[in-house]
Amino acid sequence: MSANIALGLKQAGHIHGNRPAVALGRTTLQSYSQLAERAARLANGLQGKLGLQPGDRVAIASKNRPEYVEAMYGVWWGSFAAVPANAKLHGAEFRYILENSGARACLVGPELLATIAEHRPDSLEHLIVLGSDAYATLFDADKAPLAEVDVDDLAWLFFTSGTTGRPKGAMLTHGNMSAMAQMHQDHVDPTETTDCIIHAAPLSHGSGIYMIPHVNQAACNVMPGSGGFEPAEIFELAEAWGGMSLFAAPTMVKRMTESPANPPARGFRGIIYGGGPMYAEDARAALDRFGPCLVEIYGQGESPMTITVCDRTTIANKTDPKWEAKLASVGQPFPELEVMIANADDNADAPSEGGEILVRGATVMNGYWQNPEATANTLKGGWLHTGDIGSLDEDGYLTLMDRAKDLVISGGSNIYPREIEEVLLQHPNVSEVSVIGRTDPEWGEIPVAYVVGQVSPPELDSLCLANIARFKRPKDYVFVDELPKNNYGKILKSELRKRDHG
Incomplete structure (x- = not known):
């Protein structure tokens, strides 16, 4: 055949x-x-x-x-x-x-x-x-x-x-x-x-x-x-x-x-x-x-x-x-x-x-x-x-933690942006979010969240502190009208890093 x-x-x-x-x-x-x-x-x-x-x-x-x-x-x-x-x-x-x-x-x-x-x-x-x-x-x-x-x-x-x-x-x-x-x-x-x-x-x-x-x-x-x-x-x-x-x-x-x-x-x-x-x-x-x-x-x-x-x-x-x-x-x-x-x-x-x-x-x-x-x-x-x-896991279910290149290493600890994104999206006024790493002289990198939505940083901080370890909490929130995406609708973290790093 x-x-x-x-x-x-x-x-x-x-x-x-x-x-x-x-x-x-x-x-x-x-x-x-x-x-x-x-x-x-x-x-x-x-x-x-x-x-x-x-x-x-x-x-x-x-x-x-x-x-x-x-x-x-x-x-x-x-x-x-x-x-x-x-x-x-x-x-x-x-x-x-x-x-x-x-x-x-x-x-x-x-x-x-x-x-x-x-x-x-x-x-x-x-x-x-x-x-x-x-x-x-x-x-x-x-x-x-x-x-x-x-x-x-x-x-x-x-x-x-x-x-x-x-x-x-x-x-x-x-x-x-x-x-x-x-x-x-x-x-x-x-x-x-x-x-x-x-x-x-x-x-x-x-x-x-x-x-x-x-x-x-x-x-x-x-x-x-x-x-x-x-x-x-x-x-x-x-x-x-x-x-x-x-x-x-x-x-x-x-x-x-x-x-x-x-x-x-x-x-x-x-x-x-x-x-x-x-x-x-x-x-x-x-x-x-x-x-x-x-x-x-x-x-x-x-x-x-x-x-x-x-x-x-x-x-x-x-x-x-x-x-x-x-x-x-x-x-x-x-x-x-x-x-x-x-x-x-x-x-x-x-x-x-x-x-x-x-x-x-x-x-x-x-x-x-x-x-x-x-x-x-x-x-x-x-x-x-x-x-x-x-x-x-023990049942064979695969959980995606992140792209290898998107991993944030802060003070020697691995931080997976998706984990933070999942938490921030629980807020009813957050429609989109993307977390990237920003170079930091003390920690090497710190997590930074780009957010689409009407919400205050203290609200997001409280949400994070109630759900994830303190060291994973974004150290800065950048509010934008929309996130950059490619032709297939994927968020371009590379573009966000360019913007963030100036």
Whole structure:
């Protein structure tokens, strides 16, 4: 059997050809037989009309739109490698990704054509607008047979968000993505043919990754008519379609929880969240509003969506005496993966306060694109070094303590910013907070909290002193209108450190 992840689409087109595959709002645009045919014709067009060869990279730079699904699967069908780029990037960032990946072709949304054209590298041979006449001619070709690939062949070149320095291209193989899809079906969000996923988060990231297990099950991929994330629209479409899941960053879940719109009476099949810290207070509020449909995943671009999972039963089980601790965790390792908490020597005898999270298994990337030094450092000893600090309890639940680079060491004591952030967010007038370390001549570093909200420093001091050790209390509070975030909604502590250090 072919290792090509597009095999799932081929089988769905054959077995469930009349089922809806792609929809815009309430309107079905393609059935599975139509989507499979479009992918097969596009694969032939990319090779016959553009001269691409197996393994060539094809970039996709677009906001979420219906053509995204056929574009991704057409690339895979022909054994090319997809290079999705976040639509919110700067032109210079697009140029870097296009140049670094060596993409020979770029399929671009019309809204980004001018930006890409202005920053187009010489190495990019073809720039084709999704939905244009030039794009349509790629489908004039006959249907290509599904290309044979090896499990280790590149499928998705996933550029990291680059919160520190240049983004790196994580090489995700057909084997990686197939393993991820099966783990999603088995442990995250079991999907039926009558279900759907709404792509409200970028298809260049987690939502696009979850497109794969949904296509494998012949479930529908729904694009919001607005093209963005509007909680009221999400609720309305969930009510109309039924069986709806979505992947959302914690900030999106919080917006849904706080939306004045009525949530769907039919509920959600699943609200899968990850990609940043979901504070316990926010998780409780979401559970109260949406019921037992919440699932938390922890992963990285280097092990896409798959390191640990906290399933809906665990999150909803308030009678569990350990419920609060489990809710504050990111769940247990996927059974198919190995997760180790390591000390500085990469041994599994980390100190009680935690150590670096290491991962090994079928979802871990092959390495970084054209970056052997970073690959060697990150995959040292055959383990993915996540750069995250965490601890495993006796039941195997992983608690993220912080990024290694975000640790604050004050007077020789380790202070984990997330612990402080969890406490400060308990205040009803604090909407967002981020804690960083500030250089201090006496202590080495001191914790400083950047706060969005209407509250006084003495109130926050009292809250901290009632919940955590005195030495962990922020020594300064900086009040801001908003916190800097990257294109995926992650708070940029690096930017806060720049501001703080002047």
